[in-house]
Amino acid sequence: MALGKNKWHDRYPELGTGPIPVEPYVSPEYFEQERDRIFRKTWLNIGRVEQIPQPGDYFVKDLTVCNTSILVVRGKDGEVRAFHNMCSHRGNQLVWDTKGRCQTFSCKFHGWTYALDGSLRHITDEHNFFGLKKETLGMTPLAVDTWEGFIFINVDPDPQQALSEYLGKGLRTSITGYPFEDLSTNCFSWHTDVQANWKVAKDAFQEVYHISTLHRRIIGDVYASKANPYANALDFTLYPPHGRVSLSANPGRKLTGVESIVQGFGSTVLQQNNSASEELPAGVNPTGYPHWSFDGLALFPNCLIYVSKGTYLTHIFWPITENLTRWEIRTYSPQAETLSGRFSQEYGKVSFRDTLLEDASTLERTQTMLRSGAKKEIVLQDEELLIRQHYKVTESFLNA
Amino acid sequence: MALGKNKWHDRYPELGTGPIPVEPYVSPEYFEQERDRIFRKTWLNIGRVEQIPQPGDYFVKDLTVCNTSILVVRGKDGEVRAFHNMCSHRGNQLVWDTKGRCQTFSCKFHGWTYALDGSLRHITDEHNFFGLKKETLGMTPLAVDTWEGFIFINVDPDPQQALSEYLGKGLRTSITGYPFEDLSTNCFSWHTDVQANWKVAKDAFQEVYHISTLHRRIIGDVYASKANPYANALDFTLYPPHGRVSLSANPGRKLTGVESIVQGFGSTVLQQNNSASEELPAGVNPTGYPHWSFDGLALFPNCLIYVSKGTYLTHIFWPITENLTRWEIRTYSPQAETLSGRFSQEYGKVSFRDTLLEDASTLERTQTMLRSGAKKEIVLQDEELLIRQHYKVTESFLNA
Amino acid sequence: MSKRQLPEGFQDLEPYLEWSLATDRERSIKRQTSPMTKITAFYQAVVPRMDEILAYLEQYPLEQVPADAQRLFYLTLSLAKIAPAVEMYGEPVPEGLDTLRLENIDIYPTRS
């Protein structure tokens, strides 16, 4: 690992090195532009295929930022479809649960009923309507596609790119072979609403510069070491609008008492020190570093995927207002086969979650101060490359 | 004391006598104008110098109405300074405690460190930044000044008036010689969030017309008497945008049992009947009335200071939304030297606080009904002069 | 034989030790959860002894109060807390904001 000065920005000089403005984090007008030109135009990761394994399985996703609620359902033919969750009669929300399994969807308001493929099947007191064309009154579909088991939707009625084109070949092949499917049988997840702009939240999870300060007690020595005191990254590779970072571990770290106990049973924490000589999934540890920790994919606009050996996790940041964000965290791992395995997973869950609580401590405080107007700009260092790229990409979307 | 009809409005005919509109108490748009044209432009009382007696002492004040949090600190040179409580890196809130003492302020996010004078001292992993000019990256200062030991700040980067000019010579000299410093060694204080517009709260404490009704059981006969049944004031003097009221006591009031016990030990309640023949502080009891009780200063926009013999108190009303206010009450008195003195202070504290609970009983109920839209106007009598002045002054700020 | 809790000469007040509470919050809760009969009984027991009590407490410097005198002092603070209820309102708390909504704040420096 070569620690160097400004090496990432030398690799991507087009991003510049200057400060970036505070306005995108606090302005309601900017937020409306993000809504219209980014969230209503791009592919958004809304979940995993494992959420709906069987025909008739569905889940509902409230997409406040796109002013809609989405119903995602697996049809009798095994296809995954997505619809605006809305009855064609007077617009009532069709499904009120967050998930379930059914044969048909029946509106609680007047009983109109839809098939799993979205077509309208039953109109209550139909003969009292006036020449309805039932075949034109199905649920309104949305563009939907999957990649590595992640379900993406696009609320644009006519998406400008297919999902595979939007993700791009570079990003897609960078992670080829990672066993997302095998690792997705078990999911621990949380969400919360934080009073911060969605980018304040995302920024906090797409740089590790803060680890040696904010997390010094929990994971201060997990990534940072004497040789690499600020946990500088092994690699940054950009696939605009997306990007990837690769992180090393501190090989000299001593496990705590309970960590030593846990270790024998496989934990859901990001495995911290994965030797390159071990069998690692293809498409990780791009530099082949002997003490690799994890790789992070930043999918524009609002999704981060962190992959390690034996476990991966996602952060998704759903804007609500310019000052409010629903933050979703999901960690994936294989099912534990024994109670000992469950204990070990529990430990991983707790220590990861505690780290999240520390991370979150800055979010609302930062938003409060950004709103003060005291400063018009913030400054970024070399290791905050993904934050800088996010800003530049956003500008290009807003000015397109 | 000459009881008369409409005498205060005869003294200040420019204030008029008509009803005032309900809109300023309930309108979000009006609230935004108050935020921009009053709270972001005027000098605001945020505390006492006794809160930070030593170099390195600091306190933090959340100023939601100005969308900021303020750090007030005494420097090594003894100077009181105020800053937006914000790190210059990515905007995180710098200090998370409400008060304390330190040598430097270190950001919990990435470890950037500032001196007591606000200058940036340490940048973590500094060589990975891009030509930062450290000397331009200190905390953002705010205008700060003191008067009689009260600390005022102004979030306007370029205040239109100095503090002394804003307070005005009339107001300042009206209270000259009052021993604020001697009386500030001991502070009992409370706060609460009330679901009422900040002016509903302030109005309740800048008129005594309600005392003989709302407080009839606790202090109904403390100010009102047979000769002065509605506790009419001794004097109102306006120093626009501020003002002062002077109140008499009921000389015929009988003490309760425990009040008689307490009396020998000096209490923190406003001393109720201070004979003009006693030694009174200069700058109080402007009419020289023999049974003076207390004088109240109304500092625009949101601060009331009530001074009596041996004790004073402040109310500060911090707007949060048009329907929500943080109400802060602070009572000041000398330290008790004995347990008996402490018992006496405790009695004063309890009976004052009980009065506040009664006062507060109207606030949320009033706001609920003002929001109903049932009435567009409210009416004011002669003794509610300070409420009327507040409305007129506000209008002049909003229309300036 | 339980140990003496209050100073010599004030043992007759021991039945009221439930009112010997160290914090304002505890005293507020005690007041608002006690019926007037109990509040009044405490008031009537303590008020006639207040001259003696305060004279006794005056002997101690503030920083050297023995535990039994401290308990007696806390009784006087509870008397301060309930005196207005007995003498003025005739009910434990006046009609108004819930007393616990007024949060005590300590704004001055805390020095160790």
Next chain:
Amino acid sequence: MSKRQLPEGFQDLEPYLEWSLATDRERSIKRQTSPMTKITAFYQAVVPRMDEILAYLEQYPLEQVPADAQRLFYLTLSLAKIAPAVEMYGEPVPEGLDTLRLENIDIYPTRS
């Protein structure tokens, strides 16, 4: 004679049964409302027994765990919950977002 709550050989841990809690939320609340002295006492009692405990629990298929073993298992989940507090922070919860604000969500199908 109270009934045995934990499996044979683990009775010495019965004083810590207050930590045998079935849900993550209960364990979170228990952690954040317990003083470090209690948390540390629990940690010190259970950690030296963990090898035995895990070996004992390994014998049961996940769907056939007897009630006493289930209680013992819940003790290990509480250990997982408080271990970072003892080993890393020295306080019950790290300075940060209130832990109860992170709501547990179950996104996978619930099959009966």
